[in-house]
Amino acid sequence: MKQLVAVLTVLLAIVVIWYAACIPMNIKGVLTEQERAGAEVVPPSAKDRRDMGEIGLALRNSFAIPATWAQDRPRLPAPHQVAIELWETTVQKKITSKRSLVYHGWVTLSATILGFAIGTGLGILLAVGIVHSRVMDLSVMPWAIVSQTIPIIALAPMIIVVLYSIGIQGIIPKAVISAYLSFFPVVVGMVKGLRSPDAMQLDLLRTYNASNSQVFWKLRLPASMPYLFASLKIGIAASLVGAIVGELPTGAVAGLGARLLAGSYYGQTVQIWSALFAAAILAACLVGLLGLVERAVLKRMGMAQ
Amino acid sequence: MTSESDTQPVIEAKNLDLTFQTNDGPVHALKDVNLAIDKGEFVSFIGPSGCGKTTFLRCVAALETPTGGTLSVNGMTPDEARRNRAYGYVFQAAGLYPWRTIAKNIKLPLEIMGYSAQEQEERARNVLELVDLAGFGEKFPWQLSGGMQQRASIARALAFDADILLMDEPFGALDEIVRDHLNEQLLALWARTGKTIGFVTHSIPEAVYLSTKIVVMSPRPGRITDVIDSPLPKERPLDIRDTPEFIEVAHRVREGLRAGHGDDV
Numbered sequence: 001m002k003q004l005v006a007v008l009t010v011l012l013a014i015v016v017i018w019y020a021a022c023i024p025m026n027i028k029g030v031l032t033e034q035e036r037a038g039a040e041v042v043p044p045s046a047k048d049r050r051d052m053g054e055i056g057l058a059l060r061n062s063f064a065i066p067a068t069w070a071q072d073r074p075r076l077p078a079p080h081q082v083a084i085e086l087w088e089t090t091v092q093k094k095i096t097s098k099r100s101l102v103y104h105g106w107v108t109l110s111a112t113i114l115g116f117a118i119g120t121g122l123g124i125l126l127a128v129g130i131v132h133s134r135v136m137d138l139s140v141m142p143w144a145i146v147s148q149t150i151p152i153i154a155l156a157p158m159i160i161v162v163l164y165s166i167g168i169q170g171i172i173p174k175a176v177i178s179a180y181l182s183f184f185p186v187v188v189g190m191v192k193g194l195r196s197p198d199a200m201q202l203d204l205l206r207t208y209n210a211s212n213s214q215v216f217w218k219l220r221l222p223a224s225m226p227y228l229f230a231s232l233k234i235g236i237a238a239s240l241v242g243a244i245v246g247e248l249p250t251g252a253v254a255g256l257g258a259r260l261l262a263g264s265y266y267g268q269t270v271q272i273w274s275a276l277f278a279a280a281i282l283a284a285c286l287v288g289l290l291g292l293v294e295r296a297v298l299k300r301m302g303m304a305q
Numbered sequence: 306m307t308s309e310s311d312t313q314p315v316i317e318a319k320n321l322d323l324t325f326q327t328n329d330g331p332v333h334a335l336k337d338v339n340l341a342i343d344k345g346e347f348v349s350f351i352g353p354s355g356c357g358k359t360t361f362l363r364c365v366a367a368l369e370t371p372t373g374g375t376l377s378v379n380g381m382t383p384d385e386a387r388r389n390r391a392y393g394y395v396f397q398a399a400g401l402y403p404w405r406t407i408a409k410n411i412k413l414p415l416e417i418m419g420y421s422a423q424e425q426e427e428r429a430r431n432v433l434e435l436v437d438l439a440g441f442g443e444k445f446p447w448q449l450s451g452g453m454q455q456r457a458s459i460a461r462a463l464a465f466d467a468d469i470l471l472m473d474e475p476f477g478a479l480d481e482i483v484r485d486h487l488n489e490q491l492l493a494l495w496a497r498t499g500k501t502i503g504f505v506t507h508s509i510p511e512a513v514y515l516s517t518k519i520v521v522m523s524p525r526p527g528r529i530t531d532v533i534d535s536p537l538p539k540e541r542p543l544d545i546r547d548t549p550e551f552i553e554v555a556h557r558v559r560e561g562l563r564a565g566h567g568d569d570v
Contacts, residue, residue, distance in 0.1 A: 203396070
């Protein structure tokens with residue numbers, strides 16, 4: 001109950017700040033519209049208004065404040081506008097429609113999941129190699145770190161162009177970009193997890209004369225599970241970002257990234273914001289789903305109480 | 306009447322030396338250690354930190370490699386003995402896998418050594434009974450007290466029935482009441498199984514109460530200063546600790562520890 005109150009308080013504060021922010025953000029546009037519609041605006045000259053502060057304008061033309069929350073193309077759409085757009089483009093549209101966010105969400109999600117699978121598999125393989133081979137530890141780890149310092153937004157067009165030139169297009173390039181972002185947390189987490197058994201536990205297996213593969217399967221791998229899940233949660237969010245970024249440079253016609261791009265071409269801020277929220281909600285669902293899997297697995301392993 | 310293999314010591318160290326190379330220069334962990342342990346003996350190693358008692362046990366287990374002298378276990382090199390699974394090792398911490406039940410923890414060495422599922426089941430049940438944990442097989446480690454966890458780890462070391470049991474301060478982290486209880490149980494277990502036990506401890510009463518032979522060690526460099534053959538009978542109730550014989554042995558151990566410390570104290 002106490003938690004719920006805290007969560008709702010924060011939510012309420014955000015909504016209040018958001019509505020308040022809409023006033024100065026949108027007031028100039030609103031006043032121009034109102035003036036054209038014949039309303040008395042202070043000061044009447046658009047030139048004078050341009051140099052005035054937004055808050056001062058809003059105070060002098062308080063009648064126009066409600067209109068800042070109801071524009072067609074506001075600079076900053078109000079929360080209810082985004083909510084209505086989200087509702088109309090998910091529930092009220094057929095999911096086959098090109099305007100349905102469910103359709104676009106699915107396009108992005110499929111690339112995300114494929115990229116996440118590739119990234120996770122690659123990450124685990126690299127981690128196993130790094131833990132078992134000193135050479136790989138020295139040669140692969142620095143490159144894995146360097147790979148994450150390159151801005152993905154700069155690299156994504158290159159990946160798409162290169163893959164296109166060898167005849168690969170569609171979902172694969174997006175998945176590659178998303179894998180590129182998601183393998184890293186998995187490598188780091190898995191390396192830490194596979195190395196988490198202490199010297200005593202390794203000595204114990206040595207006294208049994210256990211082979212390296214027995215040490216891996218019976219000790220290192222199960223010990224790494226909590227680390228793996230922590231990494232997977234970061235990895236899947238990164239995968240989604242990768243898939244969206246992968247949709248931007250191609251001028252893709254489908255996907256949340258395409259919605260963002262189209263929205264910004266046509267000044268459809270409401271559409272941009274609702275695509276942003278759709279992406280955030282999608283990421284939250286994916287992370288939450290992984291959390292459930294984590295709980296089930298660790299409970300089954302006896303590691304969660 | 307006895308054949309030669311019976312009279313040969315199970316563990317024999319001759320002029321054993323071990324020097325660790327550290328960043329602060331070489332550390333002489335063991336110097337000129339000579340010791341013979343016969344089959345069925347209960348040998349305690351006692352001494353202050355850094356006297357090499359744990360290091361000696363780890364040499365026997367082939368977890369450390371001596372830099373000089375010879376060491377034989379069951380007539381083999383320690384590493385051969387390790388590969389033949391000649392000993393069970395109990396560490397200071399129970400080190401049970403949190404993702405395995407107690408029974409599955411005990412089956413861990415058996416799985417690694419390739420026992421059949423049926424035999425694993427049987428042996429796990431037997432050793433659980435031996436350490437008085439029958440009925441706790443399906444519990445997870447966190448559901449057990451510290452003393453019970455340590456008993457489970459002893460059961461794990463007993464499961465594959467090696468002749469030698471090496472114990473490195475197994476009860477060091479437990480309170481005295483639990484410790485007394487476990488000491489009593491350990492003696493009963495030793496009497497029943499006839500294993501050769503090497504036992505590292507900080508506690509004089511524990512060493513005297515348990516052992517047939519007490520090895521007193523001192524640090525810098527780690528060496529043996531006294532080897533005491535206990536005159537106490539094999540049958541030892543807890544109140545034997547109030548008898549004059551017990552107090553005399555304890556006194557001699559204390560003297561040995563003090564002498565080894567020299568001017569350091």
